[in-house]
Structure formats: structure tokens, C-alpha cells
Amino acid sequence: MAVCRVALPVPLHRLFDYLPPDHAPLPGPGARVLAPFGHRRLIGIVIETGTSSVEDPATLRRLAATLDDTLIDPDLLELLRWTTRYYAAAPGELVGMALPGAMRRERAPSAGPLPDWLRLTAAGRAQNFARAPRRRNAAQLLEHGPEQRARLLESGISGAVLREMRTRGWIEPCDAPPRSPEPGPELNRDQRQALATILAARQHFAAILLAGVTGSGKTEVYLQAARHLLRRGRQVLVLVPEIGLTPQFVRRLEHRLGQQARVYHSGLAEGERCATWQAARDGRARLLVGTRSAVFLPLRHAGLIVVDEEHDSSFKQFDGLRYHARDVAVMRASRLGIPVVLGSATPSLESLANADAGRYRLVLLPDRAGSAQQPDWKIEDLRGQSLSEGLSPALLERIETTLEQGRQVLIYRNRRGYAPVLTCNECGWHGECSECSANLTWHRNPARLVCHHCGRTQALPRRCPDCGAPALQPVGAGTERLEAALQQRFPDIRVLRFDRDAVRGKDAFEHHLAQVDPDRPCILVGTQMLAKGHHLPGIALAVMLDADQLLYSSDFRAPERLAQTVVQVAGRSGRVDPGVFVLQTRHPEHPLLLQICKGNYLEVARALLRERNQAGLPPLRPLTMIRAESRVATDAAALLRQAAAGIAGGAIEVHGPVESLLQRRAGYWRYQLWLIAPDRATMQRAIRDLPTHIETLRPAARLRWHIDVDPLEL
Known part of the structure; x- marks a missing residue:
């Protein structure tokens, strides 16, 4: 009896056995099939075939159809299986990773939008x-x-x-007609050595951590390496953390390589995603650029994978299958026997630890390319100062001087909205979300209160809901408030705001960025999206407001994030002409800030790595988090206590259950359990059967729960 074991997109940690379709050959592993499931028909992927089943043969149903035979090649199928095993996910999750949305439905994919x-x-x-x-x-x-x-x-x-x-x-x-590549700048000695390291590994696997200061020319090294591989008929996959980075980056790749780049990310129409997926599988798409989901694109002639800004948390999936695209990219390159380059000015502690252990090759670009110099760093003490919307008098004067010189200013404030809190000075009332353990943020345009965790909105009250006082006061300054204050202070200067409220929709970031004329003074105000890898040659002054919020966070990763953010924001300044970076703080003597402002990120990172090792925290010891969410707080904690009892192995440290940092979200109370192991093999053994164990627990069906291996969000 021939049996197909099929992964179906359902939240159960098992494969499903089916007989082959009537009057059709047995579909092989990697085939896309249509399977009856209850009263529905689902698209699934055949994972393996066999001659017997643990199910009663009389109960087995036949597949309705084989839609594509061996659609997923063996290398990619094994990578998908490894990903679901490592991240303790349901096998059906791989269907969503492996196939674009149009191929996960019974009807044939439409032609989609017109191609370029x-x-x-x-x-x-x-x-x-x-x-x-x-x-x-x-x-x-x-x-x-x-x-x-x-x-x-x-x-x-x-x-x-x-x-x-x-x-x-x-x-x-059709593909764009071939064009002559544009010449690039001559590589300096460090860049040439980095390129030689990558090309020396082009016939085998190597993980190369390219750690270069901001403006050191990491992209130029990627370009030269890609050119060598493309000339040999290989495919090059470049992963970037944000959709907003894609258009600017793609244009540069195409102009320099004389090759059309195919783009893959969630912002594309389904037809476009499907067309890119097919072109990658057929080998027609040789240069591919995408966000984290692109790591699962089929590659017929793989030659090189590049993960740009590898430290960025956007490479981690925070729902569904919680994979990290950087780590999956390394595993994929290992299986394909090709090099993978992880580039960053601020490498993650995980990658740095792998380099120190000899698993990755560390390559340094210690200086900015060309004649550009590092910006002049300034720490500004806010104690005792009278601030205007978060800006000190000295900073406002510095901004004015920069603008008078015809240059540009970037101000980083990682808080959207007009004000993070709306409060009553009479009775102390402040706007809180009724569904989350969080304050409501005042947004001015349009006027409303918004929860940034669950999305709940409510009308702006005219009077205090508790005491009826007419004057409600905004506390703190978000990007909207900064924008308004700067427009009032500098009415003749363009002020552009970059956050998720101002920059929405496909290509919106690119259109917003196109308004920045490098030869005219302007002010850019933005959240994290503005600090990520953008080349802004006109910026002479970069400012980071309120760096202190990460100094005393209860998240053990906060110091690393602070160091990375400071270095990345500083790196936007002085990329052509000399620049200045100003960090505002009420703790100018804090040892971490002083160390960061010396400008040597790797020294800071290694010091943080030593602290983590002494505390027995990742990356030295792997961490897995189990989170449960319930409408009744005690139910979530009870489920986690039962789950903890089923974890095998005395080598595993179990901590919790404890409340999550955001205790309540969207009406659900959130608790978590931490598992810490001495090594990854021990952790994998401990969590291998954990999902099926939790599924058998009585409260599990009434709650929401998930397992997060190597979590970044606590």
C-alpha cells in the first residue's frame, strides 16, 4: 500500500497520511497536492512516502489531485523540515513558508499585475x-x-x-535587456581582502561576518562578490530587513551589475510574488532581493547568499513560525555548499559569538570608504535644562547653525504619535487601553487616542473622563509633536517625518525619501525606519533623543539594542562631508554610554558578551520561551505549570511561569516560561515532543500558546 505523508496548513503538530489520487502515480516528496480535510480541501506538500501507515487503512482518504509533482526540490524541502523541527513548529507551517499565497489555493494563480x-x-x-x-x-x-x-x-x-x-x-x-554595468569606486585594501575571502569560499560553504563601520563600503563588497558569481551563471540572493530599504538598494544593484533584480516581499501583489517565485525556481531570476521570507525562495543555481544588516530584529518572525531568516540563511548555505555573507556595522552578539568560536569567519572594515570620516560624537547632559518638545536650547542652536550652512539634520525618536501619554493635571487620570497593559498614544492627525499594541482607537476626550476638568495635557513628545515644533521653529525649512503613520503603502518610503534634495537644507524626523542603512549624503547633524529608555529596561537584550541604535543613528551623519552626532541623556556618566561613545562597537559588544556569559544567558546558553495567553489570567499560568512538568531532562533550567513584560494585550493575559539549556542539542531534545505534549493538556484548546526558540521579544 503506497501512502503519502502530507503537511497541511493546520495548527496540529503532525503529518497526515493519504492514499495517492485515483488513476495517478504516487506523488513524490515536494509535490503540491490537493487533499480532502474534513469538509474542506486544502493545498499541502508531500513530505515523504511509505508503504504503511499508523492509521487504520480503511480510514485513509485519497488525495484529490497532484497539482505539481516535485515542486519543491529536495534541498529546499529538507531545509523546510529542519526549520519546523528546530523552531518546534507544526509541519503545516512549512506550506506557508514554501509557497506564495496564490499557490496555496486550489484555483490556479492569476497572471497578476503587468510585469516590468x-x-x-x-x-x-x-x-x-x-x-x-x-x-x-x-x-x-x-x-x-x-x-x-x-x-x-x-x-x-x-x-x-x-x-x-x-x-x-x-x-x-521578459527580463530587462542586458546593459553594461556601471563602474564603481576602486576598492581599498580592507575591501579587497574582504572580497578575496568571499571569493575563496565560492566553491564551498563558509559563513563570513563582514563587520564594517557605517559608510565603510560593505555594499561595494557585496556588489563585487555578486558580479563574480553572476558571471559564472550562479544565482545571488540578498536579504534586507525592511521593505523600505529595497527600492534604493535594488536600483544600486541593477545599475552596478547590469542585471535585473527580482524582488520578493510581503508588500507585493500575489501575482508578482508568484512570478518571482517561479523565475527563481526556473533559474531565470539570477539576482534576487527580498525580506526575510525570501530565504525560502527556490534556487536552481545558488551561488551566494547575503544578509545585509544581519543584526536587525526584522529578520525574526514574531508570529506563526517564529524563525530567524539570518540563521535559516546560514543553514541553507551550509546545505547548498555556498558562502553566506552576514554584513553589519553592529553585529549581533549571536554572530559575534559564532565568529569568536570559529564557526564564522570575521572580516573587518574598520574605516569609512573614500575620504569620509567618522562623525564627531557629542554627549549632551539634559539635567537641569529647560526642554522644548524634548529639544534643548543648545541643540536647537546647533540645528539652526547646520541649516544656515545649507546642510541637513536627522532627528531620531523611536516613538510614533504626538505624545505618548495624555493626562489630567487635576486628578491624575491618563489614557489607558482597556485591552492592554499600556497607555494610549495621542495622535494629532487625525485626532485620536491609539494603542500601539492592539491597534484599538478611541475619540480624543474634550474633558477628563474622571473629574471633568477641561484641560488635558500631552506628556512627552512623539514624532508628530517634534515635526510640528520644528515646522513652527523653522518655517522656511522642509521637515519630513518618517514613521509608520507618515509612510504607508507600496513604494511610500521611496517616494518620501525622494523629497530629500541633498543640496538643500531640511530636517528629517523619524523612528527606527530612518536609522536603517540609508545613504543620506546631505546629513551633517544626527541626533538621538531620549537614549535613556533602554538603559534600565528589564530585557537583557536592551544594552545590545541601545549600542546598535546609537551607532546606526550616528552613522547617518557625515557620510560625505564632516558631520556631528549628538546623544541627549540625563545619565552622561553611565558606563555603557561612555563606552559606546568611544566609537568602537566591537569592544562594547564583546563586553556585553562577557556579561551574558557570566549570567548564563544567550548566546552562550540557548533560550526557548513558551508563552500562553488567556482571557482569565490564572488559566495561562496553569497551562505553563503543566507544560513545565512534562519537560524532559534535568539539564534544562525552567524559569516561571512569570508575567510577560506587557502583561495584557488585546484582552489576553500573557505568561511565559523560560527554558535554558547548556547547549542546543540538549534544548532540541527537550522541546522535540513538547508541542504534542502541550496539545494533550486540558486547558490548551481554550488558550493561545506558542513556542519561541531563540526569542528576541520578551
Whole structure:
């Protein structure tokens, strides 16, 4: 009896056995199949086949159809299986990782939006469009070769006409015609050594940690390495942490490599994602750029994987299957026998520990490329100062001087909205979310109170809800308030705000950034999205407000995040001409701030690594967190106590259950259990059967729970 073991997108930690479809051969591992499941039909992936089943043969159902045989190649299938095992996830989670959304449904994927480049087919050339002037105009524009969709639309050809011609087979998508790569700057000695290290490993696996100060030319090293691999017919996959980094980065890659880059991220339409997935699988897409989900793209001729800004927490998935794309990329490169480059000005302690242990090769770029110098660092003591919306008089004077010189200012404030708290000075009332253990943030445009944890909104009260006092006061300054204050102070200067409220939608970040003219003074105010890897040549002054909030956090990763953020914000300044970085604090003598401001991140990171090791914390000892959430607080804690009793092995330290840092979110009380092991093998043995054990516990069906291996969010 032939049996298929299938992963289905359901939250159960098991595979499901099926008989092959009627009158059809047995689908092999990696096949996409349609399976009856209860009263539904689900798309699944065959994981393995066998000749017997633990289920009663009489109860086995047949697959409805084999949709694609061996769609997932063996290397990628094994990577997907490893990912679900390592992160203690349900096997069905791999369906969502392996396939774009359009391929996870029974109906065939639609053609999707028009591609960037189009050409006439042989059938199109054979057509006589004399009586169809719109089609004739399109054919005339395409008769001499491929043309960009944007040029066709600008010429008056409607999208409807192009879609119809594509449906009829008269035109088809194609890659951009080859163009000559643009020359780049000459590499300095450190860059040449870094490139040589990467190319020396092009025939085998090597994990290379490229640690270069901001502006040191890490991207130039990626480009040169990619060029060598592309010339040999290999595929290059570049992972970036944020969608906002993609357009600027993609243009630079395409211009320098003379190669069209295919993009893959969640902001694309399903048709675009599906087209890129197919092109990657077929080997037609040779240069691929994407966010974390792109790590699972099929690669026929893989040659190099690059993880840019490898320290960024955006590479970690915070729901569903909680994988870390950086670590999956390293495992994938290992299985494929190719190099992987992890680049950052502020390497994560995990990567630095791997380099110190000899698992990664550490390559340094200690100086900025060209003639650029590191900015001049200033610590400004806020004690005793009268602040205007979080800005000191000395800082305002420095901003004014910078603008008068025709240069630009960047102000980092990692808090959206107008004010983080709205309060009553008469009775002490302050706006709190009714569903979360958090304050409501006052947003001014449009006027409302918003919870940044659950998204709940409510109207702005005209009077205090408790005592009726008419004057409610905003406390603290978010990016909206800073923007308004700076616009009032400098009415003739453009002030641009970069946060999730001001920058929304596909390509919104790129359009916002395009308003920055490097030759004209302006002020950029933003959250974390503004501090990530952007080349802003006009910035002469970078400012970090309120660095103190991370100094006394109960999260053991807070000092690392503070160091990374300070260095990244400082790195936006002085990338062409000399610049200044100002850090405002009420604790100017704090040892960590003093050490960070010496400008040697690796020294800071190694000191933090020693502290973590002494405390028995990651990365020396692996950590797994089990979180349970319930409407009744005691239920979540009770489930975790039962789960702790089922954890095998005396080598595992169990801590908790304890309340999460954000105790209540969206109406659910949150508790967590920490498991700390001496090594990863011990941890993997301990959690291997943990999901199925928790599923058998009586309260589990009534609660929400998940396992987070190597958690970043507590």
C-alpha cells in the first residue's frame, strides 16, 4: 500500500497520511497536492512516502489531485523540515513558508499585475492589428524589442489593452535587456581582502561576518562578490530587513551589475510574488532581493547568499513560525555548499559569538570608504535644562547653525504619535487601553487616542473622563509633536517625518525619501525606519533623543539594542562631508554610554558578551520561551505549570511561569516560561515532543500558546 505523508496548513503538530489520487502515480516528496480535510480541501506538500501507515487503512482518504509533482526540490524541502523541527513548529507551517499565497489555493494563480518588461511573441508579430489601433500602437512600440511597462503606459497604451494582449498570447513578460554595468569606486585594501575571502569560499560553504563601520563600503563588497558569481551563471540572493530599504538598494544593484533584480516581499501583489517565485525556481531570476521570507525562495543555481544588516530584529518572525531568516540563511548555505555573507556595522552578539568560536569567519572594515570620516560624537547632559518638545536650547542652536550652512539634520525618536501619554493635571487620570497593559498614544492627525499594541482607537476626550476638568495635557513628545515644533521653529525649512503613520503603502518610503534634495537644507524626523542603512549624503547633524529608555529596561537584550541604535543613528551623519552626532541623556556618566561613545562597537559588544556569559544567558546558553495567553489570567499560568512538568531532562533550567513584560494585550493575559539549556542539542531534545505534549493538556484548546526558540521579544 503506497501512502503519502502530507503537511497541511493546520495548527496540529503532525503529518497526515493519504492514499495517492485515483488513476495517478504516487506523488513524490515536494509535490503540491490537493487533499480532502474534513469538509474542506486544502493545498499541502508531500513530505515523504511509505508503504504503511499508523492509521487504520480503511480510514485513509485519497488525495484529490497532484497539482505539481516535485515542486519543491529536495534541498529546499529538507531545509523546510529542519526549520519546523528546530523552531518546534507544526509541519503545516512549512506550506506557508514554501509557497506564495496564490499557490496555496486550489484555483490556479492569476497572471497578476503587468510585469516590468514586455515583448511581442511570434503570435503577436503574425497578427494584423489594422482594425485595432490601440493594439497596433502597442505592437509598433514593441516591434524593435522589449519595452518597459511604464514607457508603454506613458505612450498612451492602457493597462487593459496590455493585459488583453498578454492573455491572448500576443505579448509576454521578459527580463530587462542586458546593459553594461556601471563602474564603481576602486576598492581599498580592507575591501579587497574582504572580497578575496568571499571569493575563496565560492566553491564551498563558509559563513563570513563582514563587520564594517557605517559608510565603510560593505555594499561595494557585496556588489563585487555578486558580479563574480553572476558571471559564472550562479544565482545571488540578498536579504534586507525592511521593505523600505529595497527600492534604493535594488536600483544600486541593477545599475552596478547590469542585471535585473527580482524582488520578493510581503508588500507585493500575489501575482508578482508568484512570478518571482517561479523565475527563481526556473533559474531565470539570477539576482534576487527580498525580506526575510525570501530565504525560502527556490534556487536552481545558488551561488551566494547575503544578509545585509544581519543584526536587525526584522529578520525574526514574531508570529506563526517564529524563525530567524539570518540563521535559516546560514543553514541553507551550509546545505547548498555556498558562502553566506552576514554584513553589519553592529553585529549581533549571536554572530559575534559564532565568529569568536570559529564557526564564522570575521572580516573587518574598520574605516569609512573614500575620504569620509567618522562623525564627531557629542554627549549632551539634559539635567537641569529647560526642554522644548524634548529639544534643548543648545541643540536647537546647533540645528539652526547646520541649516544656515545649507546642510541637513536627522532627528531620531523611536516613538510614533504626538505624545505618548495624555493626562489630567487635576486628578491624575491618563489614557489607558482597556485591552492592554499600556497607555494610549495621542495622535494629532487625525485626532485620536491609539494603542500601539492592539491597534484599538478611541475619540480624543474634550474633558477628563474622571473629574471633568477641561484641560488635558500631552506628556512627552512623539514624532508628530517634534515635526510640528520644528515646522513652527523653522518655517522656511522642509521637515519630513518618517514613521509608520507618515509612510504607508507600496513604494511610500521611496517616494518620501525622494523629497530629500541633498543640496538643500531640511530636517528629517523619524523612528527606527530612518536609522536603517540609508545613504543620506546631505546629513551633517544626527541626533538621538531620549537614549535613556533602554538603559534600565528589564530585557537583557536592551544594552545590545541601545549600542546598535546609537551607532546606526550616528552613522547617518557625515557620510560625505564632516558631520556631528549628538546623544541627549540625563545619565552622561553611565558606563555603557561612555563606552559606546568611544566609537568602537566591537569592544562594547564583546563586553556585553562577557556579561551574558557570566549570567548564563544567550548566546552562550540557548533560550526557548513558551508563552500562553488567556482571557482569565490564572488559566495561562496553569497551562505553563503543566507544560513545565512534562519537560524532559534535568539539564534544562525552567524559569516561571512569570508575567510577560506587557502583561495584557488585546484582552489576553500573557505568561511565559523560560527554558535554558547548556547547549542546543540538549534544548532540541527537550522541546522535540513538547508541542504534542502541550496539545494533550486540558486547558490548551481554550488558550493561545506558542513556542519561541531563540526569542528576541520578551
